[in-house]
Amino acid sequence: MSQPWRILVVDDEPDLEPLVLQRMRRHIRSGKYEFEFAGNGLEALEKLRADDSIDLVLSDINMPQMDGLTLLSQLGSLNQDLRAVIISAYGDMGNIRTAMNRGAFDFVTKPVDFDDLQITIERTVEHLRQWREATASRDKLVTLQNELDIATNVQQSILPSDFPATAKYEISANMVAARNVGGDFYDYVSAPDDRMFATVADVSDKGIPAALFMMSSRTALKGAAIGTGSPREALVEANRVLQADNPTLMFVTVIMAVYDPHGGQVTYSSAGHDPPVVVRADGSAERLPAMGGIALGIAPENVFVMNLKEHTVTLGPGETLILYTDGVSEAMNVEHEEYGTARLLQLFAGNPPKSADEAVTAVFDAVAEFAGEAPASDDITCLALHRSATP
Amino acid sequence: MELAQERDAGTNVIRPAGRVDGSNSADFHESLMAALSGDDNRVILDMGGIDYISSAGLRVLLLLAQHLSGNSTPFAVCSLAASVDEVFRISGFNQIITVFGTLDEAKAQLA
DSSP, X not given: OOOOEEEEEEOSOTTHHXXXXXXTHHHHHTTSEEEEEESSHHHHHHHHHHOXXXXXXXXXXXXXXXXXXXHHHHHGGGTOOOEEEEEEETTOHHHHHHHHHTTOOEEEEESOOHHHHXXXXXXXXXXXXXXXXXXXXXXXXXXXXXXXXXXHHHHHHTOOOSOOBOSSEEEEEEEEOBTTBOOEEEEEEEOSTTOEEEEEEEESSOHHHHHHHHHHHHHHHHHHHHHHSSHHHHHHHHHHHHHHTOTTOOOEEEEEEEEETTTTEEEEEEESSOOOEEEOTTSOEEEOOOOOOOOBTSSOHHHHTTXXXXXXXXXXXXXXXXXXXXXXXXXXXXXXXXXXHHHHHHTTTTOOOSSHHHHHHHHHHHHHHHHTTSOOOSOEEEEEEEEOSOO | OOEEEEEETTEEEEEXXXXXXXXXXXXXXXXXXXXXXXXXXXXXXXXXXXXXXXXXXXXXXXXXXXXXXXXXXXXXXXXXXXXXXXXXXXXXXXXXXOEESSHHHHHHHOO
């Protein structure tokens, strides 16, 4: 058994400490997590200076003496390899944006949902584990291949795995990285009124700089989705964050959709990314209209917003929304033919998927069968949102 | 990467050919930069010979466009193959890089 992950919880509400200890008791007893507590940023900094074994700081924003945002800006000076997760009020864009700029790894929103917090902590420490493993091996052997391994580890560590599933709908996704090319990721984040954001993205280029850009992109997109509630607004916000400091001109194409399970509405927008495909209950499929956006990170806001649209469609019972990257549509066989969107649209003819997982599996199987012996030249990502046939 | 090139009264026309992806994008970047000259009044990238360009290749075009805009040198691409044209439209690159249908149009209109 390895050392427990040490987590410092910073909040001025005295109620949080017993709650955390109670809800996390199983993981505390098993030796997975150890919790420390501080009542404000100053107290947290003192603890961090005295104890360099803290891995994760989970901090509220509004606190007396030193608030969470000031604490965030001080963490860098500690020179410790730790990550910060911020607890923010839902939709508090101003604070979320500041936290992102100051390097927060992730967010949870108030009131704290402990299942979500548990998943967020899990992902953060998994990211930290892979990051440390990769940087440790980099210290031994700095080669290009090694850098690409680090990038691959970072990429894997930001992908969520516990997919949302309710009686009304479910989500499934998969990403298979091509060798030497890293860039795709997917994510989802829950929103008020049971709505759910789903995102698929493709970062340009590869290696460590691209992996770091991928991390910022994911955090920016998640924060912007939480902060704005609309895919179009979220893309505008994420572009603002990413474009502000991007001297190497990296970019990321993104398709973002938000699903309302009460009426089945899907609202989506796209930043330089292929539009979604909807598979009808009879297995026929169509490509939704393109939204005219530009890839994130490279266009100033006035240009970015000019042609960017948002569109709403209704997903009927038994229908499936598919978000994918060009690794699917541009997968090549040995004759250098592309798989193409037309084949994707024909894939479910007469055989509609009965679950999100079935849809994702079918896409990956079809691409693998088409490509045959040809090696994948790009990452392949597919996310499916399936509305239950019986409401 | 081999590039064909012709210069005519300050207009630098560069003609790359083949596929540009993550495996040769650094080489593509280097070749393009080497094809520039301080005497260029304007630069046109004739993409007619490019049958595939990945996001890594698009990033090289951005770096080139940024470099030229820093020198206030007009820059455009032209003659995109249908598949490359689609990549430009979907990624929104046609909104940030000037695109002409043919080399003649580019020569006539790029100022």
